[in-house]
Amino acid sequence: MKKFKIVILLFLSSLVFTSCGGDVPKTGAGISNKTQITGKIDNDNYRSVIQHGHYLTSKTRGLTNNQDQNNLDVKSFESGLLDISKKQFSIKKYIFQEGQYISSAKAQDWLERKSHKNPEGLNPSDKKSPIYLQSIEEQDYMKQSGKKLKLSGMTIGLSLNSVYYYDKGKSGTQESENISDQDLINQGENIANKVIKRVRQIKGVSDNLPIVIALYKQSSEDSLVGGTFVKFTVNKGGSIINWHNVNERNEILPSIGGDNSNNDHSTISRDFDDFKNQVQNFFPNLSGVVAQVHYTNDNLSGMNITITTQFYSETEIISFTQYIAQIAPKYLPGGVPINITVQSTNGIQSFLSRKQNQTKFYSHVFTSY
């Protein structure tokens, strides 16, 4: 039962410091000798905390239930949780700190099934019931108070399985069971109520600290796109009173159905197909063109396009990238962030990116000396 994926944690024991551990980087705003803050890249990201010269990593870093997980979910869960946090805890006022309050031991117990040995388990004691809770992520939001950083907000993400995978009997073949949205939400809300009560017991967390809890619905193991958030609440003490719906959806283009007549987003799909055809027309061989498309409140809110090509001659990649930079603004929707990655079997070859408010694509071709 204790087979948690703590492979990553093993690296923690192989500490290799090339300079003195107490060495404070000469960068970042110094709050005290002990604590520094990384500067901002831009207005899109939080500043974060460096302590004793090192980044303050999360206590529950890399920890999940041992059920297999789609790698895409890990990224999508974390960046989605940041987006939800940004609406409650302004980038300008708060400093991001990786979760320091829920200990690794606690999180491990919580992620397991409830049992006599483990009364704290948040997954059902009945072994026939699905594992609902796959991982917990804590994010701390700090404000400067004199020479210290003070915990001023917290976000907790609960990542929930939409499919339960289990081994059947002794044969070891994997079986799966879909979890309905309603079941997932009911269970998630129950777990959230328990979590918030427990977290408020932890030393350093006050009774009225604003805590955001968000429920994430994981994708299936073989999905080409991660899951989405379904609910969140802001708790300032006491029980959770009301949940807000999160209306998010991820899609893959080109759509597998082919017939888009019933698709609300047929314009986006058609524009993407035009772009894809132009791209595939460029070289005399096939390039794979696939997009992850993200919708928020039924509006397009972002696109990640991956172009896979067998060729990687430097001059071809340069010309291809120029060409994409030229046609992308014509065919792809405006007003949303779009990233385009060109890759071959040798890895990433070039990359184009346009932020929400920009009209031109930034582009870069990866070279080697």
Next chain:
Amino acid sequence: MKKFKIVILLFLSSLVFTSCGGDVPKTGAGISNKTQITGKIDNDNYRSVIQHGHYLTSKTRGLTNNQDQNNLDVKSFESGLLDISKKQFSIKKYIFQEGQYISSAKAQDWLERKSHKNPEGLNPSDKKSPIYLQSIEEQDYMKQSGKKLKLSGMTIGLSLNSVYYYDKGKSGTQESENISDQDLINQGENIANKVIKRVRQIKGVSDNLPIVIALYKQSSEDSLVGGTFVKFTVNKGGSIINWHNVNERNEILPSIGGDNSNNDHSTISRDFDDFKNQVQNFFPNLSGVVAQVHYTNDNLSGMNITITTQFYSETEIISFTQYIAQIAPKYLPGGVPINITVQSTNGIQSFLSRKQNQTKFYSHVFTSY
């Protein structure tokens, strides 16, 4: 003997057009219905030729002698050849076209050993002698003339082996033999003289077309950095009269020797070590930090830094990237282009880049929905 690496060419036969082959993209400056030019990304790259809606690929695309080759050489050879061309054929006046004059059949014959069956072979007939010529790259430089593009310059790169790899007897174990610089240059110059005479015989290449020939010295199979150009000449007819030296060098940092006291570039090496220590100090686990460093005329002219980390939590990568953007300008040399790639076993995580004249680093964190 005909075991050329033409795997890539096989893809040419799997033509997949999703729209009509004669479809002309509605983008790019139209020279005629038949010919288009891709627009520029910036002032660093040539525009290039699209014909009948497709990129005009090189006739000798992907063709090399069958001796094993370091993949880094392929990129380094092509981008170095472009840099040499840019000095002779201005980006503003010329349009780049992939080589169209040396046919694939010709190039195959030239890359083989000379024999009764193949009198055109440019590698020694004596099977005990090394294979010197590994690959040939032709680049065409065009000017607009009415509704046509006219060949107005050509660059030919000869990629030469610095190590000859061969199988010894029936045991099949690979043996190697170093080729001295003097030997490589002598052979390269001889080959160049033959190539230029042959190319001027090809229909469409005039007797006085400016042709740049450049000699590239390949790295060894296991090198972490590609080779460099050693000589070039500009021929405007007749025999090659004088060769210009190219003073280029590639290095890997951190230097393996450890003792940099005899190193001309000890300052760069020390600054890089400081940067590396700061980077490795950030996370409680080791990050690999390696740089390809390029020198031109004994001056630093560019750096590609690769940081490999085991972790890839989204928030960690964001903070790490912020941190690198902050310390890079302090520790890394100014006035030269620098690219920094952060990667994990899951591929590229983030990327930072600063062009020659910039002070700030552009940065991007790769995300997923």
